[in-house]
Amino acid sequence: MINFHPDNALLAAxxxxxxxxxxxxxxAIHVEFCPTCARRVADLERQLAESVLIADRVLPEEEHLFDDMLSYILEQPSITVPVQAEEPKIEIQGQTFWLPRALRHISRQNWQQMGNIGRSRLLLDDQSSGRASLMYLSAGAAVPQHTHRGIELTLPLTGVFRDELGEYIPGDFVLRDAKVAHQPQSRDGCLCFALLDAPVQFTQGLPRLLNGFGDLLY
Ligand SMILES: [Zn+2]
Known part of the structure; x- marks a missing residue:
């Protein structure tokens, strides 16, 4: 069962x-995995829609303005946005994995590999809020122990990973901040969605050897 969820403020936003x-x-990925949060989002969206309808109620004398605006919008030529072909599954090291719907149209960089950790960065136009990637921990992989200057979100898509604070299954929304030093590892392999808004800080090991990992993770 999924144990880690976005908080109320995040769901409302x-x-x-x-x-x-x-x-x-x-x-969006978490909501695909979690029926509880999917219901809460649907409720919040309905409440928002109702409040907008009340706020935007058109007065009878303004009705023609509304009609004019609507016909103006309908007359505008429609714009076609190029969409990347849907990619429902990916292959990593000879294994096939299904992607959540939210990720199927997102372009990605090629996989980079360091030891038994792979990373494919998502190519998002909006990098303002951090860097999103697919991470693949091969069976037995461990990320060197680290803490965070900002936030780190890890969301397993397939497989399980664990750290000092627990074990996480597909759909778990594992949000960590600078207070936590941890060493994620996976016994049987784990494909994750990962989001960092600042480089990680390693707390054990030789900095010279860890620089490469730092670049890989962020
Ligand atoms: Zn949830």
Whole structure:
């Protein structure tokens, strides 16, 4: 069962569509996995829609203005936005993984590999809120122990990872900040969505050897 969920403020911001793109993706993925949060988002969206309808109620004397505006909008030529072909599954090291719907149209960089950790960065237009990637921990992989200057969100898509604070299954919304030093690892392999808004800080090991990992993770 999923144990880690976005908090109420995050769900409300998601429903109101005010989150940066990378965090919108994170919540959208979680909602695909979590029926509880999906229901709460649907409720929040309905409440928002109702409040907008009440606020925008058109007075009878303004009706013609509304009609004019509507016909103006309908007369405008429609714009076609090029969309990347849907990619429902990906192959990593000879294994096939299904992607959540929220990620299927997002372009990605090629995989970079360091030891038994792979990373493919998502190419988002809006980088203002941090860097989003797919991370793949091969069986037995461990990320060197680190803490965060900002936030780190890890959301397993397939497989399980664990750290000093617990074990996380697909859909878990694992949000960590600078207070936590941890060493994520996976016994059987784990594909994750990962989001960082600042480089990590390693707390053990030789900095010279860890620089490469730092570049890989951020
Ligand atoms: Zn949830």
């Amino acid at each position: 998601y429903a109101a569509d005010t989150l940066p793109l990378s965090m919108t993706l994170a919540v």
